[in-house]
Amino acid sequence: MATEKLIIGDTEINRAIAMAKSGETPDGKIFIFTDEKFTNLRLQVQAKTASWIVRWKSSSVTIGYAWPAKKRHITAPSTVRKLADTVLDLMKDDPDKVKSYLDAHFAGQSKSEALKAAHKTADTWTLRECVEQTIDGKTAPDAKHKIGANTVKDYRGTFSRDVFQKVLDKPAVLVTRGDIESVRDHVKKHVGASPAIKIITYTRAVLDYCARNHAGQSGLDKVDAWWHFLNAPFEIKPRNRRPEIEAIVATMLLAEEYLTKPLPGRAQGVNGTNPGTLAGLWWLVLTCQRAAAGMSLLAHDVVTDPDSNEFLLAAWAEDVMKAGQAHVLPIPDRAWAMINSFREKGRHAGSQEWAFPSERKKDAHATASGVYRILYRLAGRDALIQEAKVERKGKKVPERTERRDLLKEAGIDWWSLHDLRRSLTKVLDDNGIPGGATVILAHDIHEKSELAVTASEREREDFQKLRTARITKMAYGGAQYIALKKEAMRIWTDAVLDEYDRQKSEKAATLEAAE
Template sequence: MAKAKKSRGTYLRERVRLTADHTKKAAALIAAGKVEGRGLEFADAGCPGLILRVTPLSAAWLLKTEKATVRLGDMDALPVAAAREAALRSRLALKDGRHPGEDLAIYQQALQHTDDVATAADAAFPDEVHTPSDAHRRKHGPWTWEDLVDEFLAAQLPKKKASWAPQFERHLRYRGFEAIRFMPLCKLDVETLERVRDAIADEVAISSVARAVNQTKAALDWAWRYKRRQSRLGAVAWWESFDIEYVSGTRDHVPTLAELGRTLALAERHRVLGTTRQETTPGTIAALWATVLTAQRTGPLGGTRLDRIIPMPDRPGWQVWTWSADDMKGGKAPRPHALPIPPAAIDVLARFEDPDTDSPYLFPSRMDRRHVTSEGIAGLLDRLQGKSKPSRKPGPGKATRAPTPRTNLFERHGIRPWVPHDARRALGSFLDDEDLGGAASAILAHKTGKKDPEHARLEDVTRKVYAKAQRLDLKARGMEAWVPAVIAAYEREKAALDRAASRPGKR
């Protein structure tokens, strides 16, 4: 007999070919009060997934599959042969998208009137089980969780901006959802969703968990409203009580010029991060530089097109980067945006140009004809902060890979954590100190309204300095102050890193 070992949780696990002797042993242990801890599980070597679980007070048969755990019945009600038959029939029901609960109840009642397993099975279980194709199930139901996510995203992603769509999808693809991937929606409940939520919380930040919760509810709302026949969600929207205790705060972190310059110097110095030998692309480093130099939102910035860059009138050597209303983030009324770029910034970015690329974008990605995304820029900052990327979903029979270990370069070099949006506050704070608050507002494409206490002041500055809609001269005044300050901070921090690396014992 195989030696018992602890399974996940607190049950002792023993894998054997189950016989009547094991049920007798289980009954004796219960009667004598000798069941230790939470209990003991006998895993049947003769029927995959069949478990005899023995607890201090009772024993029961279970079927464990990748999709679900089904209670087959009490040990006393099902002899070993009957339990195996129940397990086989229940597995077929699960593959058909049905829960075998009603069939199992009939099966146990039939066994009470006859000792013949085959006769009881004929009475309880369908003679033929039809497993519908994926296409048939998607069209007619019943949907699984995976069906819901795929159909919901197919309906919603075309309505999203290209820069936002990957983020929107990611919140419904976290590894925590794997536990319910094949579960029929009609079997979902709040408790199950809460277990998934808590599993997701182990892998991502609480703000991302909150987005996953909200998008889970949005997907269920959509199916309940438009696909009730296929989803089988019933008449009551039970998931309304599914939630998370989280309130988004107002982020007010303003990185210093020294922190921004040190970050840029570290990004250039450490092209390879972690144990992988894949270097950060020049396009991504250039995009990080541009994020700091321009303080633009990284979605439109990463997709800057070369054919939308024009010379700036009356300022030799300057460029104007332009974005259409569709490129810009702005709710229901996005507006076009243009930003003057001084020669010093152009010279910095020229260091990362690839003469062999024919990309139409200013910041090309590693993928042909694609551009650096906001996720790519944020991902570079994450890697510099030592954050490990979650391992990909393993293939069948393969173990999950541990996250790649990384060094937190921010912590090592005294940089407080910051995200791309914080660069906007840094520019705004700097230009406010330079009495160029109106220029900052114009550079950042801020909207002003009647309820904005800065509205009158900014509008007055705008009218006095530049009357045209894009206010290029006003923006240029701000960029003339900000860009040299960033480059000077970078040069100081780079020199400090070089000095530190040259000291004995330093690498």
């Protein structure tokens, strides 16, 4: 290890940077410049890093870097010595205060503000508290830019990631751009691009909200708005999967087959799918609605259409829709009968609360992930989390077999529920209704309170009658394009169900011939 004692200036800094860039030192070992002007300061080159280090007795602290030119980059000798002087005092006083001071210093706070942060417990909000205040503020009844339940779920999912927890517990005023970028990069590597982009989007939203509305309590009036410079240097490539109706139906028949037997590689005796969840999947296939909203349909919001004996009307309030606007969709009787053939066999069939109740919890609705899980299980893509059975009383325990991709074996390419929208669009375009998909998928009721329900209303004997009247009024009034919706829904659902009948008959004939 080579050491040079001198007054560190620009020449020495440039030499250190050159060594760090190349990753080579004169003797191939650690190289150190010890400053004679501030004797506790050294510039140390190791591998491809040139670090500014302050030493006190047997302790040392890295206060910044001459190279690489990223986090905590400092190259001006006078700036380094001033910072080193303050850090040395803290090391003598209480070494535990150094990290808080450096966090505050590099977050843009002045020396006095940074020392204040180091010398006492922060009395401003942590980033976690900022998140909660933002959610509370944006969901308040009088919120100016209100967010819905799905957005709140997105916030919760984004900030609940394990890698975020240490950062969330820091005072917001001490959080740095590097902290958030580190979380972003970890999520990008281990989860994916879309969740990583949400790290940036929601962090920026939280800090913006608190800086504008709670500057003092959050402490964000003391720092520059560095979060405006947060970025995700990557993009999500648009998908172009468009499953054919034949593949969609073949998948549904495959799921139906496993209502009465376990999937390969699973614990024997447990059916691969269940009727209630399959009903939910059929509902999403036949309506092409977003999964979260589709599963949140209230039981009393599926009503008969008084103007047609061939349709029902399904309605969603604005707070469950992504666009924040209520939505009414006509459902052909034939489609509802298909869905109901599975729905009425569900574990909690007849729920007064949810159109698609959970198979596990009586008072909850089926979840988007639960319905999606059918597709993942058929493809063998889901995590195997069940525990192996233990042999009891000499009984032989069925052995697990290797899981298989049943979709691939059946010649079906992987598809997602969102892909159905492209399938819907093509079918309707081919049938001369290019605007049909838009009105089925659009959410265009602007009367925000039309579907609100009070507890007293639900207790009335004529509640369902009044509910039907309200939904019917919404469907046929305003900009709902009900005639076009009915035509589009009939074409799409007939195309799917006609193919279902064809494949079902073909399968039955094959089985009969085999006997």
